[in-house]
Amino acid sequence: PEIFGIRIRKYSAEVIKNTEVFFTVFGTDLPSDGYFLSTTDRCEDSGRSDILDKMIISLKTDAIFKNAVRLHAPEGVPFSEKYPTFQVCNKASTSLNKVMLQITAPRSKTASATWAIVLICCITLVISAYCSGANFAYMRMSINDVALIMDNGEEPHKTHARKIFKYRKQSNWLICTMAVMNILVNTIFTIAVSWLLEEHKYGSILQYIVPTVMIVLLAEILPQVREIYSEEKLKTLIKVQSKKMEEAAQGDILARIADFPKKTVQDMMTPMEDAFVLSGSETLDLKLLVTILEKGYTRIPVFEEKNKSNISTVLNVKVCLKIDGFL
Template sequence: MAVEYSCCETAFIIRIILITLLVLFAGLMSGLTLGLMSMSLVELEVLVKSGTPSDRKHAAKILPVVRRQHLLLCTLLICNAVAMETLPIFLDSLVTAWGAIVISVTLVLLFGEQILPQAVCTRYGLAIGAAVAPFVQILVWICFPVAYPISKLLDRFLGKDHDALYRRAELKTLVDLHSNEAGKGGELTRDETMIIAGALELTKKTARDAMTPISKTFAIDINAKLDRDLMKLILEKGHSRVPVYYEQPRNIIGLILVKNLLTVHPADEVPARNVTIRKILRVSENMPLYVLLNEFQKGHSHMAVVVGERGNQIEQPSTENPTDGILKRRV
């Protein structure tokens, strides 16, 4: 009698242990389904390259596991389904049918499927995923004969890659949200967000968008005399380069380096034409800004004149097309 009681007690303890393991296993699979599948490959690659030391370590462990997303998804769902279907078998031998249903639903809801596992893995998905990555890889190998064909069908009908890189407008919005002015805990300053946003919009802008109109540009006539008044005006403007025009402000023919005027005495009233006039770069108003930026980075010029393409060229022997504006390299 004692031996029979001992055997029943041992069987009961074994069933309780198995039920507990099944619930924990199902909960782990459910949590990983949400935690791992919510991490895109792009996000993990960003963490690997520029995350904190711990995030880099965790992301590096997870990345090989989630690279084949559909295979991982099928593996986790199969393991979760097996655990959930096995659980009532052991519960039915311990309690009545309605009791098994109530206990099974409660355990599944709280621990095995929804609330607790997904809440924990949503908060600590990266660390948990990295810790169980070797175990998940083993499960992938075990479920491979069943999971692989299903994953290939999903690849075929849904597409293999689900990662979509951000478009420029989306990146700009993302940068704005990371600004400290957005009030969401971002670290980017207003100047930093403006610089990044400007770089993202660079391909859409042309030279005409960034130029200073001729009407607002300070320039001197090639026949003007560098007397005391003009020299004082040049110094007051504070520019390192001054455009030079012929008869009309729109006929820009070159530029003068202000530092070259140090040797000019105002009392001599030397004509501007007698000073070294450097060639100025001419660009079309439709030239993309990033192309012009590359030209400036070559170091051959710090200023360019923007020429319109309307075809109404002013007939002057020393000019090309009428100038619409001045574009300066700002460092």
């Protein structure tokens, strides 16, 4: 007979220890019965009386086809450390030994191997996140912005800008290097996770879902989810950008915005001795009106009884515009 191969049930699968299993042997001129499993190296040695260290498992013929025979092991295959491999043999033909496939117990995963794979998963995921974050960080600012910080920034930003500038000048190489490294570690991570999940009940599905979700969330989105600037970095960036503005005052105003949340009402108040106030007894003559316009205030406190602390009302300069002859 000529053997083409062997299949477990309808699809290729692992043989579970001591569990009922069906084998389908494919070939031509196959015997209809007499099949068995043997732990000997050769099928013809299974009948030798001088070999005591062996195990023989009879297989029942479940069905016969034109070019196949389906065999049945009701009690399954008793794999053990002593007998990890069985030969599929037939009593009527010793030539089957040369071509029949062996049935070998699946190798169990040791704790050290499992922890090593977990460590590989963690390392590759961190490297992947670093590549994504570094690529985003390096390409976030243009070469001109980096050059401006080098020339006009403050330490340590100038030093950092010099280090970045030499890589930024070769942007294509930088992007390609980060992309290749990212793909490499993502591939290793996917293989490692698949190895960990291959024995799970839903391993065939989880092997695709788990690596994809972890890479997208932890290695792609998380490194780029926030752009954090310290107060000093923000001020430096504003100063650099303000040099492009026509009016330097605009840059100063923008720079002070960073300090605005820390300001209190007391910081914004003007001391009474420095405040521009009017006495309630003063006359709104032309000279006083010109003084008011020169000060540029829209509201002026008015005190009574020669006591500047005794503020009685506030003069709204806009009201003065309605007075005939004010302008």
